[in-house]
Amino acid sequence: MAIKVIGFDADDTLWVNEPYFQETEHKFCALLEDYLPHHSVAKELFKTEMDNLSLYGYGVKGFMLCMVETAIRIAGQTGSHRVVEKAIEFGKELLEKPIELLDGVEPLLISLREKYRLVVATKGDLLDQERKLKKSGIDKYFHHIEIMSDKRDSDYLKLLRHLDILPEEFVMIGNSIKSDILPVLAIGGKAYHVPYHTTWAHENVEAPVIHDNFLRIENISEILRYLS
Amino acid sequence: MAIKVIGFDADDTLWVNEPYFQETEHKFCALLEDYLPHHSVAKELFKTEMDNLSLYGYGVKGFMLCMVETAIRIAGQTGSHRVVEKAIEFGKELLEKPIELLDGVEPLLISLREKYRLVVATKGDLLDQERKLKKSGIDKYFHHIEIMSDKRDSDYLKLLRHLDILPEEFVMIGNSIKSDILPVLAIGGKAYHVPYHTTWAHENVEAPVIHDNFLRIENISEILRYLS
Numbered sequence: 001m002a003i004k005v006i007g008f009d010a011d012d013t014l015w016v017n018e019p020y021f022q023e024t025e026h027k028f029c030a031l032l033e034d035y036l037p038h039h040s041v042a043k044e045l046f047k048t049e050m051d052n053l054s055l056y057g058y059g060v061k062g063f064m065l066c067m068v069e070t071a072i073r074i075a076g077q078t079g080s081h082r083v084v085e086k087a088i089e090f091g092k093e094l095l096e097k098p099i100e101l102l103d104g105v106e107p108l109l110i111s112l113r114e115k116y117r118l119v120v121a122t123k124g125d126l127l128d129q130e131r132k133l134k135k136s137g138i139d140k141y142f143h144h145i146e147i148m149s150d151k152r153d154s155d156y157l158k159l160l161r162h163l164d165i166l167p168e169e170f171v172m173i174g175n176s177i178k179s180d181i182l183p184v185l186a187i188g189g190k191a192y193h194v195p196y197h198t199t200w201a202h203e204n205v206e207a208p209v210i211h212d213n214f215l216r217i218e219n220i221s222e223i224l225r226y227l228s
Numbered sequence: 229m230a231i232k233v234i235g236f237d238a239d240d241t242l243w244v245n246e247p248y249f250q251e252t253e254h255k256f257c258a259l260l261e262d263y264l265p266h267h268s269v270a271k272e273l274f275k276t277e278m279d280n281l282s283l284y285g286y287g288v289k290g291f292m293l294c295m296v297e298t299a300i301r302i303a304g305q306t307g308s309h310r311v312v313e314k315a316i317e318f319g320k321e322l323l324e325k326p327i328e329l330l331d332g333v334e335p336l337l338i339s340l341r342e343k344y345r346l347v348v349a350t351k352g353d354l355l356d357q358e359r360k361l362k363k364s365g366i367d368k369y370f371h372h373i374e375i376m377s378d379k380r381d382s383d384y385l386k387l388l389r390h391l392d393i394l395p396e397e398f399v400m401i402g403n404s405i406k407s408d409i410l411p412v413l414a415i416g417g418k419a420y421h422v423p424y425h426t427t428w429a430h431e432n433v434e435a436p437v438i439h440d441n442f443l444r445i446e447n448i449s450e451i452l453r454y455l456s
Contacts, residue, residue, distance in 0.1 A: 055323055057355030061289040068296055069316055072309045081300045084312050088297055095283055126354045127285030127377040149355040 001168040003190070003227060005143075006112060007159070009174030010122035010129065012196040013220070015136060016100040019198060021063070024090045028067055031086050035074045045070045046201060053202075057149050059125030064091030095128060099136040104221035109141040111224055117143040121159060121172065123151060123179065151179040153186050160187075173223060177205040185211050194220050229396040231418070231455065233371075234340060235387070237402030238350035238357065240424040241448070243364060244328040247426060249291070252318045256295055259314050263302045273298045274429060281430075285377050287353030292319030323356060327364040332449035337369040339452055345371040349387060349400065351379060351407065379407040381414050388415075401451060405433040413439050422448050 011017035029041040036044070048066040056062030067087035075083050112118060120142050122129050129147045133139040144163065148155050160170055167188035174180025175196040182205070184191040190213040209216075215226055239245035257269040264272070276294040284290030295315035303311050340346060348370050350357050357375045361367040372391065376383050388398055395416035402408025403424040410433070412419040418441040437444075443454055 055320065056289060057353070059289075061284060061287075061293060061353075065289060065292055065296075065316065065319075068293075068312065072313055075309065077309050077313075079309055081303065081305050081307055081309070081312070084296065084309070085300055085305075088293065091293075092283065125285070125289075126375060130377050147354060149358050 001166065003116065003171050004165050004169040005117045005119060005163055005171075006227075007119050007121045007170060007172040007174075007184075009172070009176065009180045010120050010132070011124065012175045012199070013102070013173060013180070013194060014105050014120070014138065015102060015132070018196065018200055020094055020097050021200065022198065024063075024094050027090055028071075028087060031083055032071060032074050035076075035079075041070070041074060044074060048073070050202070058123040060091060060095050060128055061125050063094075064088060067091065099132055101136060101138065102220065104219060106138060108221055108223065109138055112227075113141050116227075117163070119144040119146060119159075119163065121146045121148060121151070121156075123148055151183055153183045156183050156187055156189070160189075171227070173220070175199065176203040177209060178203050181209060181214065185209070185213055189213065191215075192217050192223060192226065194218075194223075229394065231344060231399050232393050232397040233345045233347060233391055233399075234455075235347050235349045235398060235400040235412075237400070237404065237408045238348050238360070239352065240403045240427070241330070241401060241408070241422060242333050242348070242366065243330060243360070246424065246428055248322055248325050249428065250426065252291075252322050255318055256299075256315060259311055260299060260302050263304075263307075269298070269302060272302060276301070278430070286351040288319060288323050288356055289353050291322075292316060295319065327360055329364060329366065330448065332447060334366060336449055336451065337366055340455075341369050344455075345391070347372040347374060347387075347391065349374045349376060349379070349384075351376055379404075379411060381411045384411050384415055384417070388417075399455070401448070403427065404431040405437060406431050409437060409442065413437070413441055417441065419443075420445050420451060420454065422446075422451075 008014055025042060029038040032041045045066060048070045052066055056065060068084050071083040071087050109118060118141055126147050133145060146159050160167060171190040171192060172180050172184040173192045173194060175194055177193060181191040181193050192215045194217050217223060236242055253270060257266045260269045273294060276298045280294055284293060296312050299311040299315050337346060346369055354375050361373060374387050388395060399418040399420060400408050400412040401420045401422060403422055405421060409419040409421050420443045422445050445451060
């Protein structure tokens with residue numbers, strides 16, 4: 001069956017994201033190195049994020065709240081408020097980062113938009129992701145933007161119902177095996193993995209994917225070749 | 229032209245919300261009363277919320293970050309971390325509040341669902357609003373849930389395009405003149421105001437509304453009478 005809709009993940013598929021988070025985490029760990037070594041702070045932060053994930057969901061605001069909580073746990077009741085103040089400041093800087101499109105993204109969208117309906121399917125904070133799309137200047141190429149609280153099988157099924165297409169008419173492109181690839185394959189869609197050089201630990205999947213509807217692509221521009 | 233779709237605001241239209249926020253704010257002010265009188269803390273918190281609104285948008289997580297920022301500003305660099313810890317704790321409690329439907333909501337939805345497409349159009353954090361709808365048990369009556377980063381004219385136009393209806397085929401029901409009524413009237417839709425006994429200062433509008441497509445209703449059940 002012919003592909004009608006192409007779904008794109010946003011963070012680290014269309015534009016740079018994880019390196020900005022890592023830069024923030026690095027500054028946060030440096031801030032607390034009087035109390036704990038760098039890697040231990042990082043471990044504590046990740047633990048806080050996992051503990052709160054079902055309550056906060058994905059996105060920068062939840063990440064900021066986790067930095068605050070971790071800072072207090074590490075610095076203790078008597079620590080200076082400066083660590084919390086800095087954590088908030090780092091988070092605000094993260095929200096205001098410029099958008100840096102990845103190589104080949106815009107020419108690819110221009111080539112594909114004639115023949116397919118293009119959609120963005122991304123997790124994160126609603127306002128933040130909308131703002132990033134607007135700042136990116138590529139929002140005009142998309143037929144629909146779906147900001148999702150999670151990317152499980154059922155979330156993709158809802159998206160396809162909403163787009164009024166069958167799974168066989170959908171291909172998803174993204175950098176996360178866990179969020180962009182496995183659930184889409186599970187519901188009968190196609191999924192093309194474009195790995196990014198760095199991935200958030202929570203999105204890591206160890207086992208290799210072997211599936212007829214799966215492709216691993218080094219550069220997003222190669223997609224053109226596989227679609228035709 | 230006949231109404232096809234009825235849009236419902238969620239917080240303080242379908243269920244109790246603002247009283248929970250006010251209860252949290254009250255506890256927050258009490259926490260800081262060693263530093264400042266109650267009403268001055270409330271004023272500082274509102275100022276922080278307004279300063280950060282364009283960056284954080286609406287919802288509990290942004291509110292939590294504002295409590296943290298305000299606590300530090302008021303307690304100073306040397307204050308105890310306990311105030312920040314409590315602010316986070318209050319926010320988490322707010323995220324886990326039970327859902328208390330307002331009087332007459334469920335019977336109304338049951339009556340209307342046969343004849344109209346019902347949608348929810350609400351601001352706030354994506355995951356939090358989805359969770360509240362699920363907890364409420366009334367999600368099954370809705371054809372579509374739209375969680376919006378803002379409720380301006382353009383946001384409603386986007387919603388109507390998405391629902392594939394004309395403004396004349398739409399009526400919006402909500403407690404906020406600013407968010408649920410004025411923008412819908414501006415684009416040519418109908419808007420029914422069901423006031424709630426308390427409203428967040430940011431949503432307050434002073435001038436009375438006079439418009440052919442506007443109705444003020446005391447209890448949400450009365451809507452049935454006006455629709456037929």
